[in-house]
Amino acid sequence: MGTPSIQFNESPEDPFGIDRAASAVVDDEGTVVGWSLRAQDLLGYPAKEVIGRAWRDLLVDSHDLPVARSAVAEAVRAGGWIGVLPVRHRDGSRVHLGFRARAVIREGGEQEWFLVGAPAAEIVAWQRDRALLDGLYRRSPIGLVTYGPDRRVIRVNRAVEKASGVPAEAPVGHRPCEFMVDEDAGPADERVRHVLETGEPLIFTEQSARTRHDAGRERIVSVSAFRMEDPTGQVLGVAETIEDVTARHRAQRRLALLNEASARIGTSLDVAQTARELAEVAVHGLADFCSVDLLKPVTLGGEPVPGAAGPLLRTALSPPEHRVPFQEGDVVPLLPESAQARCLAERRPILEGLLSLRPEWYAMDRRRIELALGLGVHSLIALPLMARGLVLGVVSLWRAHDSEPFEDDDAAVAQELTSRAAVCIDNARRFTQQQNTALTLQRSLLPSTLSDLPAVEVACRYLPASGEPGLGGDWFDVIPLSGARVALVVGDVVGHGIHAAASMGRLRAAVRTLASLDLEPDEVVARLDDLVSLLAGELEASTDDNPSAIEQVLGATCLYAVYDPVSRHCSLARAGHPAPLVTTPDGEVTVLDPPAGPPLGLGGLPFETYDLLDLPEGSLLTLYTNGLLEAGYGDVDTALEHLRTCLEGTTKPLDHTCQAVVEALLPKGHLPTDDVALLIARTRMLRPQNVASWELPPEATSAARARELATAKLDEWGLAELAFTTELVASELVTNTYRYATGPVTLRLIRTHCLTCEVSDTSHTSPHLRRALSTDEGGRGLFLVAQLTERWGTRYTHDGKTVWTEQPLPSA
Incomplete structure (x- = not known):
């Protein structure tokens, strides 16, 4: 007969139970006097073969006898015994049985021994299960809670007691809502009810766990639960295993915070916006309150001074709805020995509880913060914002009320967060620096002031692009x-x-140079087109690795218009530029349709002049770049209609009209992605009394006649002081036409901010200024004219040319 096999049940029974164990009775002499049926089953001996015989002769082999005697002696000495002995089976095999022995005193004082035995394997399994159960409640590092059918706690183990700080007996007899914080108790009670009713186990369900004993201490636990049943299927309750995964959860949350920061910080190249993004991300996952204070040069796009510790400007604040001593844009004083000052000086994070700070700092700052915020701040982390070796500012993170104080791990995450944000802020600073440089260059190339001219009253607006591509090359000019x-x-x-701004400056200078030649609009645009082609060729030869610069020049457009206040005649030409608008004094708005012409730099195609005759005085000429129509509306036609509406029937001052156009086409808060240039001119007409014109015959006496006419008109205008000079100029110019031209001669005097004298003829020959030799009889006329006048020049028309001079009026 072999060793009986052991069947391990889910709930092993006590192997020494009366219905499972073998039992025998031995008298004080070692004779068996009692034998059970279970003993017969285990060892094969029927009672009749055992009773009356000595146990050592029947049940123990000779070589096991010393062990058996030692066990008997131990039992006698202790009054009982528990141990394992090898016992001989009836078939001669050995069976290891675990025994319990107990001395029994019979009536009359005789002593007998009652022995209970069971297979050793069953005893070991039973003891292991009991050790496991005991270990779960006493030594397991994983929490264990058992609930009864009424969902009340039956027992908790030492791990739960240690983690919660609540004595193990405190929760017994209570439901979760009676010892846990309300927002955590509800899910816990619902979880137990679900398992109890459905029998479905829960595996690794994470939730918050806070006890009323320590409500400010939050723990994240992973819970697994199953329903307990007896062999008959009777529900006994629910068992939960609880593992504290707070550290892992916080680590995951910190990683998620850094991942979120990568996506949310640096979405724009604006320093203030990037700082706000940093503050919002920090408050969302790390702190209750965050402020970002940058060195003043950084906010302006400048280079921070090495070693500088101020001044600091409050650039971002989150949550922004709190009333704090320093709002965005305020100068923040850097108190000596404060965490912020130390972190800037030492270039490392400073983690402190407010109560550990210097008393004077505590009295000055914490009192203000607590009174103003009502946050109950209890700890902070101050971190330097550093990028590429430069200190840009300081970030302050605060925790308050029920939030747990900052830990070293929080400081490490905050440092990683601010390091990433610092690079984004520095990128924005560098972009702002480049933008400011380009903007300074561009503004220096644009007209600083627009003088009051006799021909027009002007108002203008220039708005640089605020998008990431940077400002463009839009320009305007009044010449x-x-x-x-x-x-x-x-x-x-x-x-x-900067390339676009520099190209714009070159083109504007070229336009002014061409305008000084008094060319027709189509000729000005044509020569500008030749210049752009020449510049493009130079760039192509010198910047083979930078094709974008060539593209900027080739993409230039231009509109050039000339208005004459005497004739009220306006002529214009354009090269791929949006058409201008004309608003008559009665409020009617017309979009002109001059020949578009190709953009500058393409070459080979002609440009045409478009003429507006007899333009009413007080008309508005509106010139603009395409950025105005593309800024606030997706559809250019819609934007053009809004522009027409703004210009219809306007009687406001010109500057107000200009501002109204900008506000209508650029909605408030909308940042244009391209430059916007707007120029509005209200036309004027020179009164007839300020213009005098005479036609003279091509005769030798015309010079004398010109002197007489000029002197008389100057006397009439009260400009007798200029009579001598004007007589000489008019005489010399008329004499030249008589000598070198044919056809009638026209003399015209114009009185504005200066005195203009013009002599026109039908010849296209150009007078040249030269210095006559002492032996020359002539050649000194234009030299004298140039010396006596402030400016002089020649302009050509289809019918001939006009030589003009300008003299300043007397200061009186």
Whole structure:
């Protein structure tokens, strides 16, 4: 007969139970006097073969006898015994049985021994299960809670007691809502009810766990639960295992915070916006309150001074609804020995509880913060914002009320967060620096002031692009011309950045140079087109690795208009530029349709002049770049209609009209992604009493006649002081036409801010200024004219040319 096999049940029974164990009775002499049926089953001996015989002769082999005698002696000495002995089976095999022995005193004082035995394997399994159960409640590092059918706690183990700080007996007899914080108790009670009713186990369910004993201490636990049943299926309750995963949960949350920061910080190249993004992310996952204070040069795009510790500007604050001593834009004093000052000086994070700070700092700052915020701040982390070796500012993180104080791990995460944000802020600072440089360059190339001209009253607006590509190459100009005329120019170099601004400056200078030649608008645009082609060729030869620069020049557009206040005649030409608008004094708005012409730099195609005759005085000429129509509306036609509406029937001052156009086409808060240039001119007309014109015959006496007419008109205007000079100028110019031209001669005097004298003829020959030798009889006329006047020049028309001079009026 072999060793009986052991069946391990889910709930092993006590192997020494009366219905499972073998039992025998031995008298004090070692004779068996009692034998049970279970003993017969285990060892094969029927009672009749055992009773009356000595146990050592029947049940123990000779070589096991010393062990058996030692066990008997131990039992006698202790009055009982528990141990394992090898026992001989009836078939001769050995069976290891575990025994319990107990001395029994019979009536009459005789002593007998009652023995209970069971297979050793069953005893070991039973003891292991009991040790496991005991270990779960006493030594297991994983929490264990058992609930009864009424969902009340039956027992908790030592791990739960240690983690919660609540004595193990405190929760017994209570439901979760009676010893846990309300917002955590509800899910816990619902979890137990669900398992109890459905029998479905829960595996690794994470939730918050806070006890009323320590409500401010939050723990994240992983809970697994199953329903307990007896062999008959009777529900006994629910068992939960609880593992504290707070550290892992916080680590995951910190990683998620850093991942979120990568996506949310640095979405724009604006320093203040990037700082706000940092503050919002920090409050969302790390702190209750965050402030970002930057060195003042950083906020302006400048380079921070090495070693500088101020001044600091409050650039971002979150949550922004709290009333704090320093709002965004305020200067924040850096108190000596404060955490912020130390972190800047030592260039490392400083983690402190407020109560550990210096008394004077505590009295000055914490009192203000607590009174103003009502936050009950209890700890902070101050971190330097550093990027590429530069200190940009300081970030302050605060925790308050029921939030747990900052730990070293929080400081490490905060440092990683601010390091990433610092790079984004520094990128924004560098972009702002580049933008400011380009903007300074561009503004220096644009007209600083627009003088009051006799031909037009002007108002303008220039708005640089605020998008990431940077400002562009839009420009405008108002150029005084001879004869009281004025040139209005608006242009756009396609592209952004310093290259576009520099190209714009070159084109604007070229336009002014061409305008001084008094060319027709189509000729000015044509020569500008030749210049752009020449510049593009130079760039192509010198910047093979930078094709974008060539593209910026090739993409230039321009509109050039000339208005004459005497004739009220306006002529214009454009090169791929948006058409201008004309608003008559009665409020009617017309979009002009001059020949568009190709953009500058393409070459090979002609440009045409578009003429507006007899333009009413007080008309508005509106010139603009395409950024105005593309800024606030997706559809250009819609934007153009809004522009027409703003210009219809306007009687406001010109500057107000200009501002109204900008506000209508650029909604409030909308940042244009391209430059916007707007130029509005209200036309004027020179009164007839300020213009005098005479036609003279091509005769030798015309010079004398010109002197007489000029002197008489100057006397009439009260400008007798200029009579001598004007007589000489008029005489010399008329004499030249008589000698070198044919056809009638026209003499015209114009009185504006200066005195203009013009002599026109039908010849296209150009007079040249030269210095006559002492032996020359002539050649000194134009030299004298140039010396006696402030400016002089020649302009050509289809019918001939006009030589003009300008003299300043007497100061009186």
